[in-house]
Amino acid sequence: MKSKNTLACLALLLAPLCGAGIYDSEEEWKAAVKPPLARSAPFAFVKEDPSLPNALVIGDSISIGYTAEVRALLVRKFNVFRVPDNAQNTTFTLENIDAWLEGKKWAVIHCNWGLHDLTSRGPKPDGYAKNLEILIDRLRATGAVVVFATSTPVPPDSIGRAPGAELPYNARAREVMRGRQVFINDLHAAALPRLEEWQLPADVHFSAHGSAMLAQRVARAILGAHRGGRFADSLK
Numbered sequence: 001m002k003s004k005n006t007l008a009c010l011a012l013l014l015a016p017l018c019g020a021g022i023y024d025s026e027e028e029w030k031a032a033v034k035p036p037l038a039r040s041a042p043f044a045f046v047k048e049d050p051s052l053p054n055a056l057v058i059g060d061s062i063s064i065g066y067t068a069e070v071r072a073l074l075v076r077k078f079n080v081f082r083v084p085d086n087a088q089n090t091t092f093t094l095e096n097i098d099a100w101l102e103g104k105k106w107a108v109i110h111c112n113w114g115l116h117d118l119t120s121r122g123p124k125p126d127g128y129a130k131n132l133e134i135l136i137d138r139l140r141a142t143g144a145v146v147v148f149a150t151s152t153p154v155p156p157d158s159i160g161r162a163p164g165a166e167l168p169y170n171a172r173a174r175e176v177m178r179g180r181q182v183f184i185n186d187l188h189a190a191a192l193p194r195l196e197e198w199q200l201p202a203d204v205h206f207s208a209h210g211s212a213m214l215a216q217r218v219a220r221a222i223l224g225a226h227r228g229g230r231f232a233d234s235l236k
Contacts, residue, residue: 021103023081024048032084042067048079053107055222056144057082058093058100062152062187062214063112065206069215070222078107078222089116090131091123097138106144108222110185111135114151114173115204118165129172136180145225148177149218150188155195157202185221187214 022032026045030038037043042064048054055078057067064086071080083100087093090113093100113135117128132148139146150173151166170188177184191198191206191214198210206214 022084022099023104029084034085037064037085040064042082043084044068046071046079046081049076052077052079053226054079054081054104055108055110055226056101056104056106057110057218058087058139059110059112059149060088060115061086061205062115063087063110063149065211066215066218069212070218073215073219074222078226080222087111087113089113089122090128090135092116093135094131097135101139101142106142108147108226109139109142109144110147110149110218110222111139112149112151112187114166114169115154115161118151118154118169119160125168125172128169129176132173132176133180136176136182140180140182145183145228147183147185147221147225148173149185149221150174152187152191152204152206152214153195153199154204155199155202158204159202161204183221183225185217187217190214190217 022028023046029045033043055074057063057070057080059082063082067080067082074080081104083096085096087096093113113132114128116122117131122128123131136146136148150170154161154163154165156163166188174184176182191210194210194213198213199206200210
């Protein structure tokens with residue numbers, strides 16, 4: 001039998017490994033979120049209900065816009081977390097993904113990239129596809145069902161992005177997702193005929209109404225993926 005002193009030493013050695021992660025500790029969460037984001041509803045600390053499955057939202061500012069509404073739509077069905085930052089492009093996410101996935105058992109991960117990748121600072125479509133392959137494999141290694149959302153349309157007069165620039169990125173993304181049988185939530189197709197109603201003028205971002213409409217599709221996609229249905233090219 002181990003002595004009390006030996007057990008105490010083991011407890012001290014293991015303590016750092018057993019500490020709460022960013023999603024479990026409100027203090028750790030607040031330390032991980034940058035101050036401008038911390039004041040917004042999408043980045044509120046989520047108190048986990050252990051009886052519910054966990055969903056993780058990873059994505060750019062479009063996903064930030066719909067996160068709080070997705071959380072509301074899935075109340076009492078999922079604990080909906082999001083990563084503690086704007087995930088920006090695939091390169092930035094690759095640098096942070098291990099820390100963002102740590103500490104939880106994820107049932108569903110809903111992810112999107114593209115609008116930052118297609119700027120002059122991001123990779124070309126082929127580089128984007130290679131990054132996606134690495135990211136999707138990393139997400140699936142958690143055991144989660146992964147849902148990928150296509151990039152929403154770039155409207156005319158958008159600063160720093162040309163209309164239609166998202167199309168080759170979405171095309172390469174679809175190839176990656178089909179090859180890996182990843183569910184596709186086609187937010188591009190959902191938004192395209194409704195841009196005047198949903199999107200801000202000359203801006204890739206959406207109004208509160210538009211973000212709420214996207215949130216409905218994201219919530220349905222998370223639920224649909226979790227039900228364990230067969231792979232589909234698109235989740236409606």
